[in-house]
Amino acid sequence: MVTHDESGGGHGHHHPPSGFIRKYIFSIDHKVIGIQYFFLALFSVFVGMTLSLLMRIHLVWPNIKFPLNPGGLMTPEQYLALVTMHGSIMVFMVLTTAPQSGFGNYFLPIQIGAEDMAFPVLNMLSFWTTFVSLCVLVSAFFVTGGAPISGWTAYPTLSALGEITGPGQGAGQTLWVIGVAIFCIASLLGALNFITTTLDLRTKGMTLGRMPLTCWSWLITAILGLLAFGVLLAACLLLLLDRVAGTSFFIPGGLVVTDQVIVSHKGGSPLLWQHLFWFFGHPEVYIAILPGMGVASHILSNFARKPVFGYRAMVAAMSAIGFLGFCVWGHHMFVSGMSPYSAFAFSLMTMTIGVPSAIKTFNWLGTIWGGRIQFRTSMLFALGFVSLFVTGGLSGLFLAQPSLDLYLHDTYFVVAHFHLIMGVAAIFGIFAATFFWFPKMFGRMLNETLGKIHFWITFIGVYSIFMPMHFLGLAAHPRRYSDITGINFLQPLHSVHYFITMAAMITITAQLIFLVNLFYSMFAGEKAGDNPWHATTLEWAIPSPPPFDNFAGNVPSVYRGAYEFSLPDHTEDYVPQHLIPEKVAKAR
Amino acid sequence: MQRKNAETGSTITAFCMALFIVALTVITVYLFIIKAWWFPPAITDFGRQIDEQFGRTLIITGVVFILAQFGLAIAIFRFRDRGQKATFFEGNTTMEFVWTLATIVMFVGLGLYGEHAWAEAHFQGAAPGALQVEVTGQQFVWNFRYAGPDGQFGSLKPELVSASTGNPVGLDPKDPAGKDDIVSPILEVPEGREIEILIRTQDVTHSFYVRELRLKQDAVPGMTIHMHFDATQIGQYEIACAELCGLGHYRMHTYFNVVSQADYDKWVSDQEAQIKAQQ
Numbered sequence: 001m002v003t004h005d006e007s008g009g010g011h012g013h014h015h016p017p018s019g020f021i022r023k024y025i026f027s028i029d030h031k032v033i034g035i036q037y038f039f040l041a042l043f044s045v046f047v048g049m050t051l052s053l054l055m056r057i058h059l060v061w062p063n064i065k066f067p068l069n070p071g072g073l074m075t076p077e078q079y080l081a082l083v084t085m086h087g088s089i090m091v092f093m094v095l096t097t098a099p100q101s102g103f104g105n106y107f108l109p110i111q112i113g114a115e116d117m118a119f120p121v122l123n124m125l126s127f128w129t130t131f132v133s134l135c136v137l138v139s140a141f142f143v144t145g146g147a148p149i150s151g152w153t154a155y156p157t158l159s160a161l162g163e164i165t166g167p168g169q170g171a172g173q174t175l176w177v178i179g180v181a182i183f184c185i186a187s188l189l190g191a192l193n194f195i196t197t198t199l200d201l202r203t204k205g206m207t208l209g210r211m212p213l214t215c216w217s218w219l220i221t222a223i224l225g226l227l228a229f230g231v232l233l234a235a236c237l238l239l240l241l242d243r244v245a246g247t248s249f250f251i252p253g254g255l256v257v258t259d260q261v262i263v264s265h266k267g268g269s270p271l272l273w274q275h276l277f278w279f280f281g282h283p284e285v286y287i288a289i290l291p292g293m294g295v296a297s298h299i300l301s302n303f304a305r306k307p308v309f310g311y312r313a314m315v316a317a318m319s320a321i322g323f324l325g326f327c328v329w330g331h332h333m334f335v336s337g338m339s340p341y342s343a344f345a346f347s348l349m350t351m352t353i354g355v356p357s358a359i360k361t362f363n364w365l366g367t368i369w370g371g372r373i374q375f376r377t378s379m380l381f382a383l384g385f386v387s388l389f390v391t392g393g394l395s396g397l398f399l400a401q402p403s404l405d406l407y408l409h410d411t412y413f414v415v416a417h418f419h420l421i422m423g424v425a426a427i428f429g430i431f432a433a434t435f436f437w438f439p440k441m442f443g444r445m446l447n448e449t450l451g452k453i454h455f456w457i458t459f460i461g462v463y464s465i466f467m468p469m470h471f472l473g474l475a476a477h478p479r480r481y482s483d484i485t486g487i488n489f490l491q492p493l494h495s496v497h498y499f500i501t502m503a504a505m506i507t508i509t510a511q512l513i514f515l516v517n518l519f520y521s522m523f524a525g526e527k528a529g530d531n532p533w534h535a536t537t538l539e540w541a542i543p544s545p546p547p548f549d550n551f552a553g554n555v556p557s558v559y560r561g562a563y564e565f566s567l568p569d570h571t572e573d574y575v576p577q578h579l580i581p582e583k584v585a586k587a588r
Numbered sequence: 589m590q591r592k593n594a595e596t597g598s599t600i601t602a603f604c605m606a607l608f609i610v611a612l613t614v615i616t617v618y619l620f621i622i623k624a625w626w627f628p629p630a631i632t633d634f635g636r637q638i639d640e641q642f643g644r645t646l647i648i649t650g651v652v653f654i655l656a657q658f659g660l661a662i663a664i665f666r667f668r669d670r671g672q673k674a675t676f677f678e679g680n681t682t683m684e685f686v687w688t689l690a691t692i693v694m695f696v697g698l699g700l701y702g703e704h705a706w707a708e709a710h711f712q713g714a715a716p717g718a719l720q721v722e723v724t725g726q727q728f729v730w731n732f733r734y735a736g737p738d739g740q741f742g743s744l745k746p747e748l749v750s751a752s753t754g755n756p757v758g759l760d761p762k763d764p765a766g767k768d769d770i771v772s773p774i775l776e777v778p779e780g781r782e783i784e785i786l787i788r789t790q791d792v793t794h795s796f797y798v799r800e801l802r803l804k805q806d807a808v809p810g811m812t813i814h815m816h817f818d819a820t821q822i823g824q825y826e827i828a829c830a831e832l833c834g835l836g837h838y839r840m841h842t843y844f845n846v847v848s849q850a851d852y853d854k855w856v857s858d859q860e861a862q863i864k865a866q867q
Binding site for chain 1: 601602609626628656659671675699706746747793795802803813826831
């Protein structure tokens, strides 16, 4: 095993750049790149949230006129464009980007005792490729026909036949496919870097078994990314060829769209796209949530002042989730027309993936049980994460059964399920990480009062938004309906929609508190010391913010595991990983 | 003094957090028990089996939900920072083992139990005497085709599809088997007879969904997918499209009528009379 080169060769000899552009724009410093990713995700999450707000308003007040919108009223195709772009931006640009590329980039090298990522230039390239993909994706709004209306899942033939199938399905859909393909490339580059860094650049004494669970989660996520994004990239290329080069990977013959016979395509299968897409799509759910699991474990342990309960079981559970995550994609396709026999296998694998998820929940409770819980905002978000993870996870047990999925598939029950577990729980992981690491990143503390107000509105708010959606689903409310006045059985559900929209408006507005807190504290927050949380891992052994090469040439060695809290017979209730054994103060 | 303030703050936060989690759990469980918003009664035996499996799943997930959320709330309040020292332990293999085994039995057992209904719907084809109806989705309407008295579907030609001239599915007028085919925008079936539907689409993916049948099946370009059901309750039900199919997805909606055999026979002869009149 290659550990850190003590002479400082390889990565030790790059010097801090002096020019503004090399320092802040085209930087190869993993910390700057991490912050760039963080701000890219922050921008995207506000765009994505605004889109969802517009959808919620339209659903409840269909006759409302939107300013800046030609004609005022929101058309069905505009609604569906919002659906598509909200999903795509949130999944790719926020949930994939912030927890892994953002915080992972910043803290993986520091937590394992490395001076940078293994390939700093590649790292810079990953970020700028992601930036280009965001620009391409968002540009779909501004072309003729507008953004695509086929959802983030882009099922052919709707997504493959061009504008004949609807507005937005011309240039907008093409830009979407290209944007996502570019994103896949960026993610592949990033994944490669994460895996190499974790395996090769750990400092002396940092065995795999001593790594913080955050690093484990970033490593497993990177492996998932490496295996999943390649498949999506291939699928996107095939779809692009179907659209622009006349191929028929996903288009069968004999189709008639609005009385017009499609003569130029035959022989393809729309199900092929669904298999490829979900072979990526399901691991993608874990790409979004695994870093949140790592962060939650880390923070729960820190603020309960207790070691993580069952560290090895936690690593095993994450690995099992990662592995099983590749065996369950078919549960998105129970009603798709694929072989009903394979549904058996996919269903049982999916029920099985509930087991490591349950182990994690059990261990989180074990971690705080018997602790001394300090309710910093970061801890509140981590506790909220656990609650949301349980709620969002359990509805998965309904959807994993093909017979129940026959009823619930593509209803609001699914919307509730994946928003809670993949959206909101993951976002709570991001918030917890932000409040925990902000002092290290910017040298100042986030305001705790603002943080707690923001937490409470958000926690109550997200449950108010998504819990009622389960009931919409039970009443069979289909997803992606831009207007709900035409179907009789949806009429009794208006009050539920009204409640959800109200909750969404309040919750989304409250996110401005976070934004204010972030920018205010960045410049005027209380100064943070090196280790404000009395934490054990290596990032807290260095100044806040860290120097250019992280350890100023003095890479520490590691002597113990990452979660040595409240050891018996010790004076302090924590023992940092890098503290040499002779210096650990024992109580007499 | 400062220590004391920190303790009070900790207690208030712990109390609020625990209270909210308990309240959330109680309200959610309450809404599920009173069935605040719920599925309509099933009109097939298969649907009733699904409802039973839903009930079993609800009980198991409900118990786990209550235990996990209450456990979290209790831990939050009980172990709030009051200046105590945290108890040191790093895990417990026996408990870990028991917990894992319990969830495997519970979750996988539930999954196995639920496969029965799925198998019945999908592994056995319709009985030979079943009434066949071809379901065709197109942006943004449903059409239902019946074979007519000869029991044979006529052939279809994509180039003849023309919604405006009254041939929405592209019936070939040269094929004698198609002369008596009924094409209806509403799905009309007799009560108590097995119905086999052949689901197809002309353009993009749609999804045939009837709540009361507890059935949903995508209509996939290039495929014809068979499903069967036996509706036992006369009434009018709604068919909604459940797969995003374009800007009119929300209005791709029609009715599903289950009628007595006599009413059905009358409906068929009315339709046949209409076809004759047009020819």
